[in-house]
Amino acid sequence: MGVEADGPLGDLLAGAAEARLEPMDTPADFDGALRPYQRRGAAWLRFLGRLGLGAVLADDMGLGKTVQLLAVLTEERSGGPAPGPTLLVCPVSLVGNWVREAARFAPGLRVHAHHGPGRPHGNALARTVGACDLVVATYGVVTRDAEELAALPWHRVVCDEAQAIKNPSTDQARAVRGLEADCRIALTGTPVENNLGELWSIMEFANPGLLGPRAAFLRGAARIERGEGEEAERAAGALKRATGPFILRRLKTDRSIIQDLPDKNEFRTWCTLTPEQASLYKAAVEEMTRRLDETDGIQRKGLVLSTMARLKQICNHPAQFLGDGSALAGRSGKLERLEAVLQEALAEGDSALCFTQYAALGDRLAPYLSARLGAPVLWLHGGTPRPRREEMVRRFQEAREPMVFLLSLKAAGTGLTLTAANHVVHIDRWWNPAVEDQATDRAFRIGQRRDVQVRKLVCTGTLEERVDAMIERKKALAERVVGTGEDWLTELSADELREVVRLAPEAVAR
Numbered sequence: 489m490g491v492e493a494d495g496p497l498g499d500l501l502a503g504a505a506e507a508r509l510e511p512m513d514t515p516a517d518f519d520g521a522l523r524p525y526q527r528r529g530a531a532w533l534r535f536l537g538r539l540g541l542g543a544v545l546a547d548d549m550g551l552g553k554t555v556q557l558l559a560v561l562t563e564e565r566s567g568g569p570a571p572g573p574t575l576l577v578c579p580v581s582l583v584g585n586w587v588r589e590a591a592r593f594a595p596g597l598r599v600h601a602h603h604g605p606g607r608p609h610g611n612a613l614a615r616t617v618g619a620c621d622l623v624v625a626t627y628g629v630v631t632r633d634a635e636e637l638a639a640l641p642w643h644r645v646v647c648d649e650a651q652a653i654k655n656p657s658t659d660q661a662r663a664v665r666g667l668e669a670d671c672r673i674a675l676t677g678t679p680v681e682n683n684l685g686e687l688w689s690i691m692e693f694a695n696p697g698l699l700g701p702r703a704a705f706l707r708g709a710a711r712i713e714r715g716e717g718e719e720a721e722r723a724a725g726a727l728k729r730a731t732g733p734f735i736l737r738r739l740k741t742d743r744s745i746i747q748d749l750p751d752k753n754e755f756r757t758w759c760t761l762t763p764e765q766a767s768l769y770k771a772a773v774e775e776m777t778r779r780l781d782e783t784d785g786i787q788r789k790g791l792v793l794s795t796m797a798r799l800k801q802i803c804n805h806p807a808q809f810l811g812d813g814s815a816l817a818g819r820s821g822k823l824e825r826l827e828a829v830l831q832e833a834l835a836e837g838d839s840a841l842c843f844t845q846y847a848a849l850g851d852r853l854a855p856y857l858s859a860r861l862g863a864p865v866l867w868l869h870g871g872t873p874r875p876r877r878e879e880m881v882r883r884f885q886e887a888r889e890p891m892v893f894l895l896s897l898k899a900a901g902t903g904l905t906l907t908a909a910n911h912v913v914h915i916d917r918w919w920n921p922a923v924e925d926q927a928t929d930r931a932f933r934i935g936q937r938r939d940v941q942v943r944k945l946v947c948t949g950t951l952e953e954r955v956d957a958m959i960e961r962k963k964a965l966a967e968r969v970v971g972t973g974e975d976w977l978t979e980l981s982a983d984e985l986r987e988v989v990r991l992a993p994e995a996v997a998r
Contacts, residue, residue: 515562517596522559525738525745526552530559532736533673537644542672542694544650546737549677549926550933551746554589557646557673562594565621572643573620577664579649580626582903584874586648590622597621603629609636627652627660634663642669650674653693654686656702665693677929678922679735684709687731695734740932750939752932757829757913757943759822761803761950768802768809769950796951801846803947804916808849816856822945826915827860829943833911834863834890838938840911843927845897845918847871853915854894861892869896884908897927906930910938915945917952 511527512534514520522530529545533556536543545553557576564570578586583603590599600616602608602625608616617623617640630637645667647653653661674694680687688705691698699705711723738745741752761769776795783791801809805820816823826842833840844850847869854867864887866880884893885908893906897918909931918924924944932940946952 512559512563515559515566517566518559518562518593519595520555520593522555523552523746526556526559529553529556529736529738530563533557533560534563536734537671537673540671542674542691542734544674544676544679544690544694544731544735546676546679546735548738548740549929551738551740552934553648553675553677554586555593557675558590558594558597561597561621565596570621570643571670572641573617573623574644574646575623575625575637575640575642575667575669576646576648577625577627577630578647579652579903580628581874581877582648583624583626584878585903586624599624601625602633607633609633614640627664630667631660631663634666638666638668642667644671644673645669646673646675647690647693648675650676650690650693651678651681651686654681654689656689656692661689661693665696677926679737681920681922684712684727691731691734698734699730746934749932749934750936752928752940752942754942754944756956757825757945758948759803759825759945761821761947762806762819764806764819765802765821768806769799772798772802799951800916803950803952804844804846804849805852807852808846811848816852817860822915822947825945826913827857829911829913830857830861830892833941834861834892837890838911839884839887839890839909840892840913841906841909841927841931842892842894842913842915843897843900843924844894844915846916847896849915850894850896857892857894863889864891865894866891867894868900870899872899881906895927895930897923900927900930904930905933905935907933907935907937910936910940912940912942913945914943917944917946917956919955 510531511524512522512531514522514527529547533543533545537560545556547553547556561570561574576586580603583601587599587601590597598620599622600620602613602616602623607613607629613636625633625637645664647664653664655661656665672694674690676690679690685702685706688699688702688709692702708723708727712720712727714720740746740749772795776791779791780788798809803822805816805823807814807816807819818824830840830842842853844853850867850869854865858865866884868877868880872880880893881904884891884906887908893909897914912928912931914924914927928940928942932942944956946956
């Protein structure tokens with residue numbers, strides 16, 4: 489038996505809502521001009537909200553998810569009494585950014601940052617929230633204050649960087665799902681980072697029950713993730729039809745969306761190992777091979793993962809693997825290539841971002857590169873205090889001389905605008921391409937005026953090249969599903985493992 493619907497609901501169910509909605513005019517009290525796709529996005533958020541439905545705004549990083557939400561809030565307030573406060577939940581690193589962006593684009597909004605040891609509780613919290621249009625809180629605060637916040641009358645709850653709730657069993661995911669509101673919005677540039685189960689978790693926040701029980705959903709998702717074929721295509725089509733009306737995703741590379749963003753050019757930059765690196769690499773592989781047949785279960789997984797970590801460090805630099813504080817110069821093919829790339833960029837008057845997942849390596853590289861390149865090298869990592877972090881960003885963005893910004897991949901993956909750089913170098917590979925893309929988008933976003941050159945350093949003939957090839961094959965599956973972290977590597981057979989980590993003759997510089 490079929491169901492027919494017309495009007496706004498019919499547009500929604502037909503997947504035509506975004507195309508048929510009248511773009512929202514830029515509100516009179518909004519201090520800025522919305523781009524055409526932002527006007528359509530804001531209208532879509534408003535449309536679903538009026539129907540009491542949740543939305544996942546999954547625009548590419550840098551397309552302005554923040555301003556689209558602020559425009560909706562501004563219009564609500566300018567149209568008369570606001571329907572109630574909006575609670576926005578975000579990572580701690582983005583609290584200041586939301587407060588500043590609200591002050592810049594929507595100065596008429598009453599904003600409260602619910603954060604820190606002095607935050608109000610009890611009646612004081614209720615009075616504060618009642619006098620606000622937008623309350624900004626961290627995932628940690630929402631988890632700790634879950635009972636208090638759940639008792640308040642929210643009109644809207646928004647999760648920024650909603651991949652933070654991709655694991656539905658965590659305390660913070662449960663806490664945000666427990667907040668009652670008229671509508672919910674998830675903001676994320678990566679609705680699927682590792683597997684389709686993450687999409688279920690985000691959608692369960694936005695529209696509870698839409699995708700059914702998690703166990704049943706995961707059984708269907710497994711058919712998609714196993715590969716191609718008619719069964720996988722049918723399952724993927726059914727999932728797309730179920731979620732399509734509630735997910736809006738636009739890409740910066742789509743010229744029908746944005747015409748004035750320059751190109752992004754991605755390259756593999758191939759590196760060879762020095763004889764010292766090759767010797768260490770061979771020894772690590774031989775040790776793993778010797779122990780592989782002696783272990784099973786959790787011990788086998790631990791052996792494989794520890795070996796992967798050792799090989800990645802050896803590919804970076806022997807000193808990182810040895811941890812002995814020894815000299816850096818002349819011992820790593822990858823470091824030699826990094827220096828050459830950065831020297832060329834600086835000689836052209838360009839600035840560069842360099843990402844590494846290893847803080848210990850960054851500690852060594854920052855002073856080394858500064859001395860070798862004769863240019864400032866800033867270093868931002870997870871332990872950098874917020875005031876220092878903001879000062880470094882300001883200095884980099886306003887600098888008149890070219891410089892290098894070295895960043896920890898996880899610490900700098902969100903919340904930073906670094907458009908002064910038009911070169912991005914990934915020193916070591918994070919096996920989740922969505923995380924790498926988030927980091928790249930610190931430079932490739934609105935405000936960038938030059939083409940961005942993105943280089944991923946890969947040691948040829950090693951683990952890095954083979955896993956890079958595996959990732960490329962997996963990226964096309966369900967929006968870059970590549971497995972959960974590196975765990976999928978531990979499920980390979982012994983022969984497959986040996987093939988993945990073996991050292992090819994072409995790996996060593998001669």
